[in-house]
Amino acid sequence: MSAFSDYLENTLINATLRGATYTGGAVYVALFTTDPTDAGTGAELLDSAYVRQRAHTTVASDGFTVPANGVTSNARNIVFPAIVDGQVTVTHWALFDAQTAGNMLYHAPMLNEKTLDPTDVISFPIGSLSITLA
Template identity: 85%
Template sequence: MSAFSDYLENTLINATLRGANYTGGGVYVALFTADPTDAGTGAELNDSAYVRQRAHTSTPSDGFTVPANGSSSNARNMVFPAIVDAQKTITHWGVFDAQNAGNLLYHAPMQNPKTLDPTDVLSFPIGSLIVTLS
């Protein structure tokens, strides 16, 4: 089960109940070594080779599947570069609207936290990152 960030909760309330516009942004998947929390205060992976991965190829809408029953999943393989600095344990993942900085939109714990040693590559096959709204 994924969670909304505080930013997205407020943005959706403003858009659906108060007439504000929301155009979204990019769709980038991030890795965390601690729970990012709804406030986006958790520890994003810190490694000199790490970079958030763009979920989409040509338009933001092609990064995740068409929603069905309140769920959507990654529509392509997500492959992160090998870490290089030191062993890290990835406990959570999240979706941001920008490759750097930006706003956390969704976040979820890893079903099985993954400890990565230098040169290890973390990847998510199609359909393995699921955002569910309920």
């Protein structure tokens, strides 16, 4: 189950109840070593090879499946580069609207925490990152 960030909660309230506009765009997957929390205060993975991965290929809409009953999931494999600096344990993932900095949109814990050693690659097969709005 995913959670909204504080940023996205406020943005959606403004867009749906206060007449503001919101235009989505690129979405990037980030990895965390602690809970990012709704406020985005967790520790994003630190490794010299780490970079957030774009969830889509050519257009933002191809990154996630068409929602059904408030649920969507990644529509393509997402593969991160191999870790190089040392062992690290990934506990959470999040979606951002930018490759660096930007606004966190959604976040969730890993179903199983993953300890990565140098040369290990972490990936998310199609359908494994699920966003549920309930």
